[in-house]
Amino acid sequence: MAGVGNAEQRLTEVVRLVANNMIAEVCSVYFMRGGEILELFATEGLKATAVHKTRLRVGEGLVGHIAATALPLNLSNAQKHPKFVYREETGEEIYHSLMGVPILRSSKVVGVLVIQNITRRHYMQEEKESLQTVAMVLAELVASGDLFDPLEQQEATLERAATARFEGVVLAEGMAEGVAVFHEPKIEVVKHLTDNIPLEKNRLATALKSLQDQIEDMMSAEDVGHQGEHKEILDVYMLFAKDKGWNAKIEAIIDTGLTAEAAVEKVQLNNRARMQKMTDPYLRERLSDMDDLANRLNRHLMGRVGSAASANLPDKFILVAQNMGPADLLDYDREKLGGVILQDGSPTAHVSIVARALGIPMVGQMGEALLDVAEGEQVIVNGVDGIVYFSPPQEILQSYQENIDSRDVLLAEYDALRDLPAKTLDGVEVELLVNAGLSIDMEGLARTGASGVGLFRTEFQFMVSASLPRVGPQSDFYRDILDAADGKPVVFRTLDIGGDKPVSFLKRDDEANPALGWRAIRIAFDRPALLRYQVRALLNAAAGRELSIMFPMITDVSEFKMARDILNKEINRHKKRKSPLPENIRVGTMLEVPALIWQLDNLLPLLDFISIGSNDLMQFFFACDRENPKLAGRYDPISPPALMMLKSIVDKCNEYDVPITLCGEIGGKPVTALALLAIGFRRLSIAPAAVGPVKMMIRSLDLAGVEAYMAELLSRSDHSLRGLLTAFAKDHGVKI
Ligand code: PEP
Ligand code: MG
Numbered sequence: 001m002a003g004v005g006n007a008e009q010r011l012t013e014v015v016r017l018v019a020n021n022m023i024a025e026v027c028s029v030y031f032m033r034g035g036e037i038l039e040l041f042a043t044e045g046l047k048a049t050a051v052h053k054t055r056l057r058v059g060e061g062l063v064g065h066i067a068a069t070a071l072p073l074n075l076s077n078a079q080k081h082p083k084f085v086y087r088e089e090t091g092e093e094i095y096h097s098l099m100g101v102p103i104l105r106s107s108k109v110v111g112v113l114v115i116q117n118i119t120r121r122h123y124m125q126e127e128k129e130s131l132q133t134v135a136m137v138l139a140e141l142v143a144s145g146d147l148f149d150p151l152e153q154q155e156a157t158l159e160r161a162a163t164a165r166f167e168g169v170v171l172a173e174g175m176a177e178g179v180a181v182f183h184e185p186k187i188e189v190v191k192h193l194t195d196n197i198p199l200e201k202n203r204l205a206t207a208l209k210s211l212q213d214q215i216e217d218m219m220s221a222e223d224v225g226h227q228g229e230h231k232e233i234l235d236v237y238m239l240f241a242k243d244k245g246w247n248a249k250i251e252a253i254i255d256t257g258l259t260a261e262a263a264v265e266k267v268q269l270n271n272r273a274r275m276q277k278m279t280d281p282y283l284r285e286r287l288s289d290m291d292d293l294a295n296r297l298n299r300h301l302m303g304r305v306g307s308a309a310s311a312n313l314p315d316k317f318i319l320v321a322q323n324m325g326p327a328d329l330l331d332y333d334r335e336k337l338g339g340v341i342l343q344d345g346s347p348t349a350h351v352s353i354v355a356r357a358l359g360i361p362m363v364g365q366m367g368e369a370l371l372d373v374a375e376g377e378q379v380i381v382n383g384v385d386g387i388v389y390f391s392p393p394q395e396i397l398q399s400y401q402e403n404i405d406s407r408d409v410l411l412a413e414y415d416a417l418r419d420l421p422a423k424t425l426d427g428v429e430v431e432l433l434v435n436a437g438l439s440i441d442m443e444g445l446a447r448t449g450a451s452g453v454g455l456f457r458t459e460f461q462f463m464v465s466a467s468l469p470r471v472g473p474q475s476d477f478y479r480d481i482l483d484a485a486d487g488k489p490v491v492f493r494t495l496d497i498g499g500d501k502p503v504s505f506l507k508r509d510d511e512a513n514p515a516l517g518w519r520a521i522r523i524a525f526d527r528p529a530l531l532r533y534q535v536r537a538l539l540n541a542a543a544g545r546e547l548s549i550m551f552p553m554i555t556d557v558s559e560f561k562m563a564r565d566i567l568n569k570e571i572n573r574h575k576k577r578k579s580p581l582p583e584n585i586r587v588g589t590m591l592e593v594p595a596l597i598w599q600l601d602n603l604l605p606l607l608d609f610i611s612i613g614s615n616d617l618m619q620f621f622f623a624c625d626r627e628n629p630k631l632a633g634r635y636d637p638i639s640p641p642a643l644m645m646l647k648s649i650v651d652k653c654n655e656y657d658v659p660i661t662l663c664g665e666i667g668g669k670p671v672t673a674l675a676l677l678a679i680g681f682r683r684l685s686i687a688p689a690a691v692g693p694v695k696m697m698i699r700s701l702d703l704a705g706v707e708a709y710m711a712e713l714l715s716r717s718d719h720s721l722r723g724l725l726t727a728f729a730k731d732h733g734v735k736i
Helices: 007-021 061-069 125-144 151-161 197-220 227-241 244-254 260-275 281-301 326-330 350-358 367-372 394-416 441-448 459-463 471-485 521-526 528-541 557-576 594-606 614-621 640-656 670-678 688-699 703-713 722-731
Strands: 026-033 037-044 055-057 073-075 097-105 108-117 165-167 169-172 175-182 317-321 337-342 362-364 378-382 387-390 431-436 453-457 490-493 546-551 584-591 609-612 660-662 683-686
Touching (some): 007 037, 037 061, 097 125, 108 125, 260 281, 350 362, 350 441, 441 471, 453 471, 521 528, 521 557, 546 557, 557 594, 670 688, 670 703, 670 722
Parallel strands (some): 175 317, 490 546, 546 584, 584 609
Antiparallel strands (some): 165 387
16 A cells, blocks of 8 residues: 555555455455445456446445445355346456455445455455455545545435434433534544554553553442442453453454554454354343443553543533443533433443433434434434434424423422422322332432332342342442432342343243243242342341342242242341341332232231332233333223222222332323322332422322212223323313
């Protein structure tokens, strides 16, 4: 590339050298021109007259296919491939084998490099890697602008951005608007070749060392206060960062004459190609860890450490990232951070859970669409419908702005209710508690003024761990939670894994009906150590304080007794060892399996409280998968059968004087909460964001009136009572 002649002459020399060295009859390079057209720029072996004449659309022919998929292609019989098209001007029908690689720059395809052979040839892995190395260097030629104006390639993108509207998956609800800020400004490798190999190896060693130091710092960070939850993730990072195999692979590529950063990029490219083929979601998730790590290493190599969080950021911004960890999100100034859009991301990923807890709208699984957003561009995140706009037209921006403003006004009204009681107009006190699962959820407890945590989902700590959390870290975590609750009660639910909550350390079979399968307490009975260790950790953490503990998915009385026995064994173990015990232990159960309703007479005398998990109870009651979007809203909990079932449980609990809470999602919607109060519930555990709206409803309600109306409604045969109840609320000034 540093040879003589103009860019075109050097390009022609490159393809000649590649063809000679790789013993290929043909080597050709295509570059992407404006309008997404691949144009032949240089060839050794095809007709010279085809240069600048052969043009292919993305997706057309094998070259177009490589550009469309951004993946290498290696074919011993290219003409058999369904994408093969014959272009007369090139005279290529006699070539059997073809290997091509995309020319990538900042993850965008800017061209394609191919070699071809007359005979049927199986190209080797090393040959593919060599071709990729050449492609990396060619990408720089495009960027230099010596061949054509590189802006031409961006034009197509900018044109699209003018009306860009993309759909993703809602990971955290809410709406926001602001300018795009890249979480990790993409590192462009600008220098690829070196003639000082020892120097590059030294640079690599220094960068690896500072990367390891950085991870160590993250592991010991005191200020974030949530390290217990993702310590295991950082352990995995450290394992990779210290991996001798990784280091050796990078060094081997430096030996071929590439700079350290180009070698890191190339090793990661190979990793990607290998790991993308894997079907195991856990391993694929590790791919983004590896991407992240390679990126971090390159930032150390180029002296650009740190994410955008440390930069001077605009007043209102939307964070754009391929993926990010929960700690990364917490690094940003929450006053300025409006929302987040992710190329990957999943609803159960830790970062999504954190975003929900913080009320930061987040849309994920945007895929390639994210490659189109430019830093500083205007972005709207609609975290209600999962829609994202880049550079929205003025009228869309304005209507979103109005929407966001009115939401802000409402949020301020909810905040003003914080210290006021959740009391109806006719003087009935309702207890509002929050659902939590992470230490940052505990901020929600203070922020909303809720009276405690009615459901602490302990499984989140397990879901983000690569290995089973030990008793020590579990105890530390629960102790932190109790400290954060500052004397308010916290109900810990023991592990509810399986079903929709997979954990990486427990191999499970493919189940036809995972929600009805091996999950929650059922796993605990088959793997009793799991529950014993957890109970032990809870007893340790609550020493000298009150401990409330409940079990998920209890199906009959004998199961409750078995779970209690495990708890008793651990209490006895504590006593024998003279370990300090909680001052008071309250034991309850979730009620989420309908069978348990007909055993309440036997069950209620055995326990201290009960909590209805309406998410599962409703899915079993209506035989309706809670995860299936096609069924969402098909059956209504505000309907006579569901409310009658719930009412029978409340009545029984009142008869036995056992406190009852409802902790599923339905309690968080004001109109459903209204129905629940009308059938006798006085304690709801809901998402922190729901406390304001539900409290506002309660404070505007005359309960006696709606109780009388509900008695009438329950005898009807309507599919849903939602409409009637909503109309009643509107007529009576109830704020729902
Ligand atoms: C429920 O099922 O309603 C519940 C609260 O538990 P989870 O949503 O965690 O299954
Ligand atoms: Mg449940």
